[in-house]
Amino acid sequence: MSNGIPKHVAIIMDGNGRWATRQGKKRTEGHYAGYKRLKKTALYILSKGVKYLSVFAFSTENFKRSEEEVSYLMNLFVKAFKSDKNFFVKNDIKVVFSGRDKPLSDEVLNVMDEIEKSTENCKKGVFNFCINYGGQSEMVDAAKKLAEDYKNNNIDLDKIDTEEFYKYLYNDLPPVDLMIRTSGEIRISNFMLYSIAYAELYFTETCFPDFDEKEFDKALESYQHRNITKGSIK
Numbered sequence: 001m002s003n004g005i006p007k008h009v010a011i012i013m014d015g016n017g018r019w020a021t022r023q024g025k026k027r028t029e030g031h032y033a034g035y036k037r038l039k040k041t042a043l044y045i046l047s048k049g050v051k052y053l054s055v056f057a058f059s060t061e062n063f064k065r066s067e068e069e070v071s072y073l074m075n076l077f078v079k080a081f082k083s084d085k086n087f088f089v090k091n092d093i094k095v096v097f098s099g100r101d102k103p104l105s106d107e108v109l110n111v112m113d114e115i116e117k118s119t120e121n122c123k124k125g126v127f128n129f130c131i132n133y134g135g136q137s138e139m140v141d142a143a144k145k146l147a148e149d150y151k152n153n154n155i156d157l158d159k160i161d162t163e164e165f166y167k168y169l170y171n172d173l174p175p176v177d178l179m180i181r182t183s184g185e186i187r188i189s190n191f192m193l194y195s196i197a198y199a200e201l202y203f204t205e206t207c208f209p210d211f212d213e214k215e216f217d218k219a220l221e222s223y224q225h226r227n228i229t230k231g232s233i234k
């Protein structure tokens with residue numbers, strides 16, 4: 001029996017650096033190739049009927065990388081979110097961001113804000129970019145928001161259950177059905193910890209810049225043939 005199309009797919013886009021180094025290129029060229037790949041593969045994923053796509057573009061830990069690499073990625077975010085605004089509007093994709101603001105620069109935060117506003121009425125799919133993101137921090141921040149609501153008498157604690165808790169995450173998105181990690185690492189690395197509780201996990205040796213339509217089809221096929229027993233410990 002086939003499981004159909006996952007509603008929410010999440011991708012840990014790993015292996016840009018190795019992809020570049022293997023070809024004698026600079027690591028930053030790998031990130032650029034990853035960005036180009038992301039645009040193509042994301043459109044394909046949404047064309048398959050996936051409604052929500054989350055990608056790990058920058059973790060809170062990524063700030064520990066070299067200054068050159070961090071500033072390259074920050075500049076890439078600024079350029080890409082400026083120049084791709086029409087791409088998202090034309091393709092009817094709503095863009096949202098998950099992560100903490102600090103220590104992102106105002107320049108980065110402003111372009112993020114702008115693209116969110118320009119695409120807020122788009123309907124075909126939702127693209128969630130996780131930038132300066134950590135899964136544990138997301139849960140801590142959610143707990144703080146909840147505590148604040150409680151302090152202001154805005155909630156009845158008896159009504160807070162695991163479903164209701166999603167509303168306190170950075171974005172109110174459905175649970176992840178399929179989580180993909182590229183480049184052969186078999187770890188979750190603090191990605192969407194609350195939302196992947198029952199996700200099917202798919203790991204591939206392929207580095208992200210090579211994760212094309214055919215590679216996604218393989219992940220989808222694997223998902224469709226899994227015996228999914230949500231809520232069971234089988």
Ligand code: FPP
Pocket residue numbers: 013014015016017018019031032034035038056057058059062076077080081129183208
């Ligand atoms: C991990 O691979 C990847 C990242 C830290 C960055 C991912 C970013 C992109 C794909 C660009 C996205 C662009 C936009 C505009 C959202 P790695 O560099 O750690 O790979 P390695 O493990 O081989 O070193």
